[in-house]
Amino acid sequence: MPSKAERLAPVIEMAERAERQAAKQLGQGQAQLEQAEAKLVELERYYADYQQQWIDSGSRGVSGQWLMNYQRFLSQLEVAISQQRRSVAWHQDNLGKLREHWQQRNARLEGLRRLVERHLREARVAADRREQKLLDEFCQRLSGRTKLQ
Numbered sequence: 001m002p003s004k005a006e007r008l009a010p011v012i013e014m015a016e017r018a019e020r021q022a023a024k025q026l027g028q029g030q031a032q033l034e035q036a037e038a039k040l041v042e043l044e045r046y047y048a049d050y051q052q053q054w055i056d057s058g059s060r061g062v063s064g065q066w067l068m069n070y071q072r073f074l075s076q077l078e079v080a081i082s083q084q085r086r087s088v089a090w091h092q093d094n095l096g097k098l099r100e101h102w103q104q105r106n107a108r109l110e111g112l113r114r115l116v117e118r119h120l121r122e123a124r125v126a127a128d129r130r131e132q133k134l135l136d137e138f139c140q141r142l143s144g145r146t147k148l149q
Helices: 009-058 064-148
Strands: none
Touching: 009 064
């Protein structure tokens, strides 16, 4: 008959797979957040560069058409930056959820491992007791034979 620890082996394997999958998802979530943050930095840098271009061009004088195009483009950049900030916030929130999910899976796995260790310890103690009992019985038999002779 399999021991308690052996019977838990399939459960441990499932928990390990779930923990690895959650860790993989956490890594992917972190990478997606980093990409979203990098894109936001890029958009903000582009916005600052475009503003500097306005300052440089404005000092030389610009046409009304150029000014309208500039304002329209700047407005589009502001919308893109705003959307990207929302995207970063969503990815941060998602990463928090993924981290919590991984922590739950990891805690379950560690709990199962501790349970298996406890069962193994209990089995070793029981085996040691049985062995000691057999040794005691053997010693009693030997001492009984020695007295008879």
